Structure formats: C-alpha cells, structure tokens
Amino acid sequence: MSQPARLVLTLVLVWGTATPVAAAQVERAVRKRSVVVASSPADALPVVRVARDTPTVFLFPAPINRKTLTFDESRIHVLDAGERSVIVQPVADLAEGERYEVGVFFADGRAPARAAFSLVTDPAEVDIQINVQRPELAGAACPVDEPRAPQPEDFVLLGLVDKEGVSATPIKGYADAGRGFHVQSAIAYRGKGWVLIDARVTNFSGQSPWLPREAMLTGRVGLPLRARIVMADTTAIQPGEERPVLVVADLPQLPVSPVFALELVGDGRTLKIPNVRFPKAASGATP
Structure with missing residues (x-):
C-alpha cells in the first residue's frame, strides 16, 4: 500500500473510532470493497454504504479533477479531497430509500470520464474504503488518447463560467x-x-x-x-x-x-x- 493510501486509511480509522457513543448505538460491520464505475450515463451507479459516525474514503486509479466534485452539501460532508482520493461522511444517517450522489471527473478525460456513486445507509454494514476501478470498454484493446466531447455542464464544473456567464x-x-x-x-x-x-x-x-x-x-x-x-x-x-x-x-x-x-x-x-x-x-x- 502506498504511503498516501496508508495516511488516508489511518485518518479514516482515527475518525471512525472518535465517536464511541455513536458506535455503541449502531454497531455496523466495516467493509473495504472494490467497485467499478458506470460505463455510461444509462448504467446504474455503484452503491456505497455510508454512516454518520464513519468516514468513507474513495481511492481512485487515476488523478481526479477536484474542481468537478459534486455532492449535496446539506446532506454530505467532504472531509478531504486529494489528487486520487476523496473522504466523505453524511451529516446524518440516510433514511431507508434515501440516496445521494457523489461524482467527480477524472483528470485524463478518458472514458468513462466521470466516477459517480449512490450513497445509502445500511443498518448492518458501512464501507470505510472504496477502491475505485474503471471498466475496460468493449473494443478498446489498445488505449486511445481521444478526449471526451465537451458538454455544456463542463464549463461550470471546471469553473470557466460563473453567474456572470459569457x-x-x-x-x-x-x-x-x-x-x-x-x-x-x-x-x-x-x-x-x-x-x-x-x-x-x-x-x-x-x-x-x-x-x-x-x-x-x-x-x-x-x-x-x-x-x-x-x-x-x-x-x-x-x-x-x-x-x-x-x-x-x-x-x-x-x-x-x-x-x-x-x-x-x-x-x-x-x-x-x-x-x-x-x-x-x-x-x-x-x-
């Protein structure tokens, strides 16, 4: 495990043990998992289990563009965002059927260009570490340095356009x-x-x-x-x-x-x- 990954995991474990009262009230099994990001917008987002008293760290296989990170600030806290990692924690446990999306663009622009996840709360389990993987797209035996076609939302996500417009x-x-x-x-x-x-x-x-x-x-x-x-x-x-x-x-x-x-x-x-x-x-x- 690389030194940054060890540091992130240490922070997660420290934060996860800093609230013994909450942990005693809801005891969940902690998990480390690998998930594959959706290949296209039509695919279902991978589900990640989060809890109010436990930070969840996402480790990405390539650098991310932190400026493009999107989430609901009223429900989700982003504790830290690095070159290849993001640590999140919900403000409160999410109710049954309640889901919130967290997404970010990779910096290299290769497909799939965006990693997005559906956050839920499970009474029995919580993910403390998510190892993010990008799928190998069909027919792409060799890497192709072909950038994704820009979309209108990219200009706002990248900070090129604000309320004053163009x-x-x-x-x-x-x-x-x-x-x-x-x-x-x-x-x-x-x-x-x-x-x-x-x-x-x-x-x-x-x-x-x-x-x-x-x-x-x-x-x-x-x-x-x-x-x-x-x-x-x-x-x-x-x-x-x-x-x-x-x-x-x-x-x-x-x-x-x-x-x-x-x-x-x-x-x-x-x-x-x-x-x-x-x-x-x-x-x-x-x-």
Whole structure:
C-alpha cells in the first residue's frame, strides 16, 4: 500500500473510532470493497454504504479533477479531497430509500470520464474504503488518447463560467495588404478568468503558406500577455484560403482600459490586429 493510501486509511480509522457513543448505538460491520464505475450515463451507479459516525474514503486509479466534485452539501460532508482520493461522511444517517450522489471527473478525460456513486445507509454494514476501478470498454484493446466531447455542464464544473456567464463583442474587420492578410470578422469573448478571440483569417493569393505559431496580446499598460492558439486544422493556411483561428488567454482581471493589439507570429510573417476590445462582464445574471 502506498504511503498516501496508508495516511488516508489511518485518518479514516482515527475518525471512525472518535465517536464511541455513536458506535455503541449502531454497531455496523466495516467493509473495504472494490467497485467499478458506470460505463455510461444509462448504467446504474455503484452503491456505497455510508454512516454518520464513519468516514468513507474513495481511492481512485487515476488523478481526479477536484474542481468537478459534486455532492449535496446539506446532506454530505467532504472531509478531504486529494489528487486520487476523496473522504466523505453524511451529516446524518440516510433514511431507508434515501440516496445521494457523489461524482467527480477524472483528470485524463478518458472514458468513462466521470466516477459517480449512490450513497445509502445500511443498518448492518458501512464501507470505510472504496477502491475505485474503471471498466475496460468493449473494443478498446489498445488505449486511445481521444478526449471526451465537451458538454455544456463542463464549463461550470471546471469553473470557466460563473453567474456572470459569457459576454461577447465584435472586432472590426482588418486588412494588411502589405503582409498579405485580411481578417474578415472576429469576435472577442470573456468568461471567468479567461478571454478568447475567434478570428477568420484570409491568407492573400500570391503569398506563401502561413501557419500562426505564437500569439501575444499587448495592452497600453502592463506586460504583454502570452496566449495560446487553437486551430481545428493545424496545417498551414494556403494562399487564397480563409481559416478560423482561436486565441485564448488567462486574464483573471481585466484592465481599466481593456484595449489590446493581437500579434500572431507565423512562418516569415506576423499578423497584427489592432483595437481588440474585450467586453465587460455580463450583467444579466442575479445572485
């Protein structure tokens, strides 16, 4: 057993013996079990038995994204969440027929991407350790590094969108005949701690193929902000071809005067788009 696993189990055993009065009132047999997470949303969730006086530790086979942990705070306490473990304990024993779900996404994005469990209280037994296993999906003899398609709820679970939502504003078209570029249309988006520019870039006929490799946002004050480039087609933009180019940057706080110049540095040429303005935070939501 690894050192972190020993530490977690020690904590569970200490907490489990810290309430002798409750233990005397309801004596349950303690269990350590292995459970396999559901392969798809249509499958039933594995059942885990919890009790008010006993913490239950989940040990995962791969790192988890702690920001995506979901549970009912009014009924379930999360005592600790680590890179590969979560410790839970109900506020009170759950009544017969009462079930509460606890779920979390794995950090690697492989299928099944989410581990979820149905918590119940059993008068005779309680699980103190759950060794979580991921099923080998049919037809997947070899690992396939193919990410799960993003879902709308992921943006909230990952903290990319909050009550202010996402705001957007258009960017004026821009042409640089000297360097052989035309930005026909562009939109600037702003979310929680991030900004994104969606630009449609045309490489003029007669020019050489061009692929943007570095992106930087330069404001009137402060240091340049390095951004990352995202393209569905990562080959060079051919002469006469138009291609969408996404530029993403982390920007926790928007400057008072949020006007930037966007530079896309590529093969032998640099596209510079001036007067990029990011919108203010959306104001339609209410607490």
